[in-house]
Amino acid sequence: MTQALPTRLRRGKRDRTLVTPEGITLPITVASRGSRAGALILDLIIIVLLQVVTTLALIWIAFGSLNASNFEGLSALEFLFVVWVIIMFLFRNAYFLFFELGARGATPGKRLAGIRIAARDGGRLSVEMVVARNLLRDIELFLPIGMLFSAFDSENSGMVSLAALAWFLIFMLFPFFNRDRLRAGDVIAGSWVVETPRRKLEAAMTATDGEDRPMAAPTSAIEFSDEELAVYGEYELQTLERVLREDRTESLAKVHEAIAAKIGRHPYDAESRPFLEAYYRQLRARLETGMRMGQRKADKFSG
Amino acid sequence: MATQPDISAIEAAALRSDRFRLEREGDWKRLEAIVTRMEKGRIRKLSDEEVLELPVLYRSVASSLSIARETSLDAATLGYLESLVQRAWFVVYGPRSSLGSWLRSFFGGGWSASVRGIWFDILIALAVMIAGTVVGWLLVANDPDWYRVIVPGQFQDARVPGASREVLIGTLSGKEDATGLSAFAAFLFSNNAQVSILAFALGFAFGIPSLLLLVQNTAGLGAMLWLYHGKGLTLEFASWLAVHGTTELFAILLAGAAGLHIGRSMAFPGERSLIQAAGEAGRRASQVMVGVVLMLIVAAVLEGFARQLVGDWPGRLTIGLFMLAFWLAYFFVFRRQDHREALA
Numbered sequence: 001m002t003q004a005l006p007t008r009l010r011r012g013k014r015d016r017t018l019v020t021p022e023g024i025t026l027p028i029t030v031a032s033r034g035s036r037a038g039a040l041i042l043d044l045i046i047i048v049l050l051q052v053v054t055t056l057a058l059i060w061i062a063f064g065s066l067n068a069s070n071f072e073g074l075s076a077l078e079f080l081f082v083v084w085v086i087i088m089f090l091f092r093n094a095y096f097l098f099f100e101l102g103a104r105g106a107t108p109g110k111r112l113a114g115i116r117i118a119a120r121d122g123g124r125l126s127v128e129m130v131v132a133r134n135l136l137r138d139i140e141l142f143l144p145i146g147m148l149f150s151a152f153d154s155e156n157s158g159m160v161s162l163a164a165l166a167w168f169l170i171f172m173l174f175p176f177f178n179r180d181r182l183r184a185g186d187v188i189a190g191s192w193v194v195e196t197p198r199r200k201l202e203a204a205m206t207a208t209d210g211e212d213r214p215m216a217a218p219t220s221a222i223e224f225s226d227e228e229l230a231v232y233g234e235y236e237l238q239t240l241e242r243v244l245r246e247d248r249t250e251s252l253a254k255v256h257e258a259i260a261a262k263i264g265r266h267p268y269d270a271e272s273r274p275f276l277e278a279y280y281r282q283l284r285a286r287l288e289t290g291m292r293m294g295q296r297k298a299d300k301f302s303g
Numbered sequence: 304m305a306t307q308p309d310i311s312a313i314e315a316a317a318l319r320s321d322r323f324r325l326e327r328e329g330d331w332k333r334l335e336a337i338v339t340r341m342e343k344g345r346i347r348k349l350s351d352e353e354v355l356e357l358p359v360l361y362r363s364v365a366s367s368l369s370i371a372r373e374t375s376l377d378a379a380t381l382g383y384l385e386s387l388v389q390r391a392w393f394v395v396y397g398p399r400s401s402l403g404s405w406l407r408s409f410f411g412g413g414w415s416a417s418v419r420g421i422w423f424d425i426l427i428a429l430a431v432m433i434a435g436t437v438v439g440w441l442l443v444a445n446d447p448d449w450y451r452v453i454v455p456g457q458f459q460d461a462r463v464p465g466a467s468r469e470v471l472i473g474t475l476s477g478k479e480d481a482t483g484l485s486a487f488a489a490f491l492f493s494n495n496a497q498v499s500i501l502a503f504a505l506g507f508a509f510g511i512p513s514l515l516l517l518v519q520n521t522a523g524l525g526a527m528l529w530l531y532h533g534k535g536l537t538l539e540f541a542s543w544l545a546v547h548g549t550t551e552l553f554a555i556l557l558a559g560a561a562g563l564h565i566g567r568s569m570a571f572p573g574e575r576s577l578i579q580a581a582g583e584a585g586r587r588a589s590q591v592m593v594g595v596v597l598m599l600i601v602a603a604v605l606e607g608f609a610r611q612l613v614g615d616w617p618g619r620l621t622i623g624l625f626m627l628a629f630w631l632a633y634f635f636v637f638r639r640q641d642h643r644e645a646l647a
Binding site: 089118132189198200284288291 | 581584
């Protein structure tokens with residue numbers, strides 16, 4: 001299917017193609033390791049903050065209940081302890097589950113980093129997948145960290161903390177040893193972490209109904225001949241589109257000069273923007289007609 | 304209406320591909336609005352029509368994308384459509400929106416089906432656990448010094464080799480009032496859940512650490528069994544353990560088997576790719592694991608309350624055996640026709 005993808009998709013290292021159950025190919029970008037690490041650190045900070053806040057709140061309530069009569073105070077304390085154990089367990093194990101099962105498929109940290117989880121095969125992201133990838137988080141992260149902390153008060157702390165560190169590194173470095181930057185939990189679950197797409201619909205280039213349309217004057221005086229249009233392909237067209245949308249005077253002038261030189265026109269015959277708009281529209285009309293006939297021209301080098 | 308584009312604008316557009324776009328962008332923006340609201344977690348605020356419209360709009364925008372790829376060279380529009388279809392795909396093929404319906408299918412056959420799906424691993428794990436108990440017994444029987452090594456520290460209060468029969472009976476007796484029991488139960492649950500998650504997760508290293516963990520845990524059990532057997536308290540100890548142990552040990556057995564299942568499918572993926580095999584096993588095993596956590600909650604309640612409140616051994620044994628029968632019946636006898644999904 002790759003040849004059907006437009007040339008603007010010059011494939012980056014992290015770009016993948018995903019096929020939906022309807023058979024539509026979608027370009028998808030695997031999240032960078034940096035943004036994932038950042039998201040994880042953010043999430044851990046949030047979890048610790050939540051734990052500290054609830055612990056403090058429960059302690060505060062506990063002091064309040066101690067003022068009550070002695071026996072009732074004791075059973076209240078016990079109840080608070082139960083609540084505390086359950087809440088700590090939930091923060092540690094259910095935080096990721098809860099958020100990743102939502103429509104966003106991302107914890108708050110992931111959302112801030114602009115990434116989310118998805119099914120690797122293009123199918124449905126199932127509850128089991130989310131459960132599996134987060135159960136593995138326990139050995140990847142919480143277990144070695146717990147070992148490191150408990151190592152401080154044991155006799156052979158050196159060996160234990162070394163083992164914990166090695167363990168921690170094996171799993172933390174796991175995403176460096178596979179192409180899709182999967183961590184162990186992703187392998188088990190069949191999920192991966194991808195960048196969240198977010199693009200606004202920009203104005204149509206050749207429409208004329210309002211002020212927001214970038215091309216105000218479709219009836220331009222400048223007409224280009226077939227030979228003048230034949231030198232460029234889709235790649236150049238889309239570069240030109242970007243330049244027109246960005247609308248910066250220097251780059252418009254530079255591109256104007258380059259095109260004029262290529263097709264042998266004098267660059268000072270016309271203003272940059274009207275010249276480029278006219279060229280863009282006619283080149284696109286020509287290339288799109290070719291497309292409908294089944295003839296595509298990828299760039300200026302192809303025939 | 305916002306979905307009806309301005310006819311004159313369409314006609315004024317110079318290119319066919321831009322006219323195509325102007326004709327359809329109403330649908331695109333409508334889909335975008337629905338998807339944005341769902342991403343913000345406001346599913347309840349969607350009207351019924353919008354919920355019904357979502358898959359229809361998704362397919363229509365997906366087909367717009369296919370057409371645009373063949374007819375349009377407007378990179379911005381193509382990029383927008385690709386990202387919109389992708390976002391809608393996330394929503395349409397996201398986790399099932401209702402946790403309730405998932406729970407229903409989980410309890411109504413999904414859980415027991417995945418437990419049956421790993422039956423072979425359960426047998427292996429069971430064999431390993433029995434072997435671990437026997438090894439623990441034999442080690443301590445030959446040299447009581449082993450007791451300190453293999454029995455977890457929390458059980459080494461009075462329960463050490465050489466303790467008198469009366470002391471040992473004392474450790475098995477219940478308490479009269481319920482103060483402190485719920486705290487105890489909560490602590491036990493949190494602790495055991497962490498152990499079983501570990502047993503599961505260690506399956507990743509081809510299941511061997513899962514098995515070692517099972518051996519380590521049951522060896523301590525075997526050693527304690529030897530200790531009580533020596534004073535003629537076998538039945539009392541067994542019933543003391545059985546109250547919650549049939550549930551708890553069953554849960555640990557399932558957790559170890561689930562870990563082993565993953566390890567085994569990675570070691571012997573058969574005709575599937577390694578990643579695919581690990582994924583299939585992982586999803587089945589994680590369903591077992593959700594159940595294991597639930598079983599441990601039950602076990603903690605039994606350990607915290609039932610064991611302390613029921614003091615005589617026949618009563619304890621009855622509770623334990625009843626729980627065992629209940630779990631076996633639920634997993635292996637109870638079947639529903641509609642468990643294709645769990646097996647898939």
